[in-house]
Amino acid sequence: MYNKSLKQLSTSLQNKDISSVELSQYFLDRIKRYDGELNSVITLNEEAALQAAAQADKIIHAGNAGPLTGIPLLHKDIFCTEGLRTSCGSKMLDNFIAPYSATAVNKLTQAGTVMLGKTNMDEFAMGSSNETSFYGAVKNPWDLQTVPGGSSGGSAAAVAARLAPLASGTDTGGSIRQPAAFCGITGIKPTYGSVSRYGMIAFASSLDQAGAMAKSAEDAAYMLQAMSGFDEKDSTSVDRPVADLVSGLGDSIKGLTVGLPKEFFGAELDADMRDKVEAAVDTIKSAGASIKEISLPNINLSVPAYYVVAPAECSANLSRFDGVRFGHRCDSPKDLEDLYKRSRGEGFGDEVKRRIMMGAYVLSAGYYDAYYKKAQQVRRLIKQDFVNAFKEVDIIASATAPSVAFTAGDKTDDPVSMYLSDIFTIGVNLAGLPGMSVPCGYINKMPVGLQLIGNYYDESRLLNVAHQYQQLTDWHTHVPTGFEE
Amino acid sequence: MSIQSEDVLKIAHLARLGIDEDQVASYASDLSKIMGMVEQMNQTDTTGIEPMAHPLDQMQRLRSDRVTEGNERELLQQNSAHVEDGLFLVPRVID
Numbered sequence: 001m002y003n004k005s006l007k008q009l010s011t012s013l014q015n016k017d018i019s020s021v022e023l024s025q026y027f028l029d030r031i032k033r034y035d036g037e038l039n040s041v042i043t044l045n046e047e048a049a050l051q052a053a054a055q056a057d058k059i060i061h062a063g064n065a066g067p068l069t070g071i072p073l074l075h076k077d078i079f080c081t082e083g084l085r086t087s088c089g090s091k092m093l094d095n096f097i098a099p100y101s102a103t104a105v106n107k108l109t110q111a112g113t114v115m116l117g118k119t120n121m122d123e124f125a126m127g128s129s130n131e132t133s134f135y136g137a138v139k140n141p142w143d144l145q146t147v148p149g150g151s152s153g154g155s156a157a158a159v160a161a162r163l164a165p166l167a168s169g170t171d172t173g174g175s176i177r178q179p180a181a182f183c184g185i186t187g188i189k190p191t192y193g194s195v196s197r198y199g200m201i202a203f204a205s206s207l208d209q210a211g212a213m214a215k216s217a218e219d220a221a222y223m224l225q226a227m228s229g230f231d232e233k234d235s236t237s238v239d240r241p242v243a244d245l246v247s248g249l250g251d252s253i254k255g256l257t258v259g260l261p262k263e264f265f266g267a268e269l270d271a272d273m274r275d276k277v278e279a280a281v282d283t284i285k286s287a288g289a290s291i292k293e294i295s296l297p298n299i300n301l302s303v304p305a306y307y308v309v310a311p312a313e314c315s316a317n318l319s320r321f322d323g324v325r326f327g328h329r330c331d332s333p334k335d336l337e338d339l340y341k342r343s344r345g346e347g348f349g350d351e352v353k354r355r356i357m358m359g360a361y362v363l364s365a366g367y368y369d370a371y372y373k374k375a376q377q378v379r380r381l382i383k384q385d386f387v388n389a390f391k392e393v394d395i396i397a398s399a400t401a402p403s404v405a406f407t408a409g410d411k412t413d414d415p416v417s418m419y420l421s422d423i424f425t426i427g428v429n430l431a432g433l434p435g436m437s438v439p440c441g442y443i444n445k446m447p448v449g450l451q452l453i454g455n456y457y458d459e460s461r462l463l464n465v466a467h468q469y470q471q472l473t474d475w476h477t478h479v480p481t482g483f484e485e
Numbered sequence: 486m487s488i489q490s491e492d493v494l495k496i497a498h499l500a501r502l503g504i505d506e507d508q509v510a511s512y513a514s515d516l517s518k519i520m521g522m523v524e525q526m527n528q529t530d531t532t533g534i535e536p537m538a539h540p541l542d543q544m545q546r547l548r549s550d551r552v553t554e555g556n557e558r559e560l561l562q563q564n565s566a567h568v569e570d571g572l573f574l575v576p577r578v579i580d
Binding site for chain 1: 557
C-alpha cells in the first residue's frame, strides 16, 4: 500500500477497495510507528484528518472524486493551517494557532486531500540540514546518522519513509530539491509566482516558492497542478492560466535538447557524483534527447549574491515578530525595547539570528550599494545566463547537491560550508526558474539527486522529462531499509 | 570585510535582537566568514547593470480600494496573551 502511486491509490479509492478513512488511518499508523526515530512530523492532525477523510469518502461515493480526493498528505509547518499550530520550526511560533489557511493549503483541501499533520523543517526555512528546528533535528531514513537536507527535510524524510504519499515544501535556495535529493524522492519547485505565497510564512519574498514533494514526477505533477494558480491575495502571484501538467506526461522527448552547464561539472564535482549524473543524462539521451554543453558564466556568484538578497529580505520579513501581536513574548519586559529584544532573542535560534544580522548589516547605511545593490546586479547577470542558455536548450541537467546526505553535526559549526551545499540549486531561485530533483542512484548506499531545470512556465515539459526518466529507471520506487513493513 | 564585536552589537541593536554576550565573538567570526564569501561578487564588474528586484521583473499589482476583509479583531488577537478591551498591551512608553 505505502509504495503505490497516486494514480493507483486514487483508483483503489474510487473502486471502493479501500476508503479514505482506512487509507488515512493506515498512514497515521505508519507515522506513529516510524516517526519516533525520524522526527519528521511536528504536529499530528489525527482527529480532523479522519473527519476530512470521511468527507472525502462521501464525495467518492457520490461519484464526484478527482485524482486527489481522499489522498492523505502532510504540509510543511511553514504553511498556515487554520486552527492548527503553525510553528515554522521556531520557538517564536510554538504557541501560534493560524487564524486562516494558506492558499496552497486551501487549494489542496478543495482538491480533496486529507492533511495528516505538519512536517518538521529548519527554523523559518533557514538551513540545509534540518538541524536548526526548535523541535529537534530530522533524521534521514536511509541512514539515521545523516541529515535529510533542508529546509523541507521533514517533508522529504516523511515521503521517503512512505509516511505519506505527498508532502508540501517550499524552496528559497534549494529547500525542496536538496532534501528531495538527500532522501531519494522527487521534488519540484515551480516558476516563481506559480503557487501563491499567501499564508506561507515569509523568509525571502523574492525567492520563496512552494512546491510538491512525492515519490514520482507523475505524483508531483498532480499535486503541483492542484496547488498552482493566480491568487489576488499574493501581490507576486503570476496572473496566467494554470498549465496542464498532467496530460503531457508520456509525450515523447525525442528531439529535446538537454544542456549540461560546464560550471556544474568542474573539477570540484566529486567523481562518483559525476558518474551518476552522467549515467542519468545518458538514460534521458536514450529516450531520444540530445545533449549539449552550455555555460552559465556567472553562476559561481549565485551563493554570494544569495547570501545578501535572502538575509536582507529575511531581516525585513522577520521584523514582524515583535512579541506584541503574536509569537513568543518574554516575561516581565522592563520597557518596549526590552520587550522587542528579549522576545526576539529568546524566540529565534542561532541561524535565524545570524541571517537577521547579516541582512541588517548589508542594508545598513553606507553598505547598501556595496552589497544589496551589487547582489541585485549580479542576480540579473545570473538570470541572463539562464535566459541565454534556454535559447539553445530545452532543459538543463546537473547534480542537485555536491554530495549525498552528510553526517549530522558535520557542518553545524561552519555556516559557509553549510551554505555551499546549495551551490547547484540557488541560481534557479535567483532567476525564478522551475527546478526539480529526481533520484538517480546511490553513492555509498545514499541517494543521489539529478537536478532538472526548466525554462519559465515550462513545468509541464520539465515534469515530463522527469517522468520519462522514471519510466526507464526504478530509483524512485526504492524504499529505505527498515521502513518496508 | 572583517566584522568586529562592536559591529555585531550595533547591528543586533538595529534589528532589536537580543544576543548573549558570550556569543558576540562567535557571531562576529561567523559573519566575517560569510561576508568574505559574499565579497566574491566584487570579482565581477557590474557597472551599468540594472539591479533586479523581482525574478520576473514584474511590477507590484494594484488592487481596487475596496473592503474585502471583515473585522476579525477577536480571532486575530487570540494569538496574544496580552490583550485588553481589544487592545494589545505593551510596557508603558509614556510616563
